[in-house]
Amino acid sequence: MAETRWLDEHEMRAWSGFLAASALVNRRLDQQLKDDSGLSHPQYEVLVRLSAAPGGELRMTELANGLINSKSGLTYQVTQLEKAGLVRRRSCPSDVRGVFAVLTEAGRARLEEAAPGHVAMVREALIDVLTPAQLEALADGLGEVSRRLREHGG
Numbered sequence: 001m002a003e004t005r006w007l008d009e010h011e012m013r014a015w016s017g018f019l020a021a022s023a024l025v026n027r028r029l030d031q032q033l034k035d036d037s038g039l040s041h042p043q044y045e046v047l048v049r050l051s052a053a054p055g056g057e058l059r060m061t062e063l064a065n066g067l068i069n070s071k072s073g074l075t076y077q078v079t080q081l082e083k084a085g086l087v088r089r090r091s092c093p094s095d096v097r098g099v100f101a102v103l104t105e106a107g108r109a110r111l112e113e114a115a116p117g118h119v120a121m122v123r124e125a126l127i128d129v130l131t132p133a134q135l136e137a138l139a140d141g142l143g144e145v146s147r148r149l150r151e152h153g154g
Contacts, residue, residue: 043080047110051108059100087101088102
């Protein structure tokens with residue numbers, strides 16, 4: 001068995017800072033979206049992905065992979081959005097098992113209504129807090145983490 005590589009003080013500071021900041025930023029974003037538009041952060045992200053997709057629709061599996069969400073977690077979020085009339089589902093004509101999530105006009109309108117407040121909170125909670133150099137380092141470092149985890153099925 002390999003010897004454990006414990007985190008040194010510098011590494012522990014980075015790890016603890018990441019955990020605290022990500023939890024606090026996510027909590028703040030989720031609360032802002034719920035207060036201003038009645039959406040959870042995961043629901044907002046579903047609407048964002050669908051709005052950016054050709055025709056405002058994506059296969060559920062593709063949507064789950066893009067959101068880094070479990071299929072059951074995505075199914076729950078899409079069901080909630082569907083009940084609110086913001087998303088609808090349609091069958092895939094070429095694959096009986098395939099299902100598409102489709103952004104409705106009401107969903108597009110809700111997203112357009114929610115986006116300005118969300119972007120303002122992203123700026124307040126993260127972007128405007130950091131210097132350009134810190135922002136660049138954060139983007140580079142977390143981009144590399146994401147790339148490696150996706151590469152290894154994470």
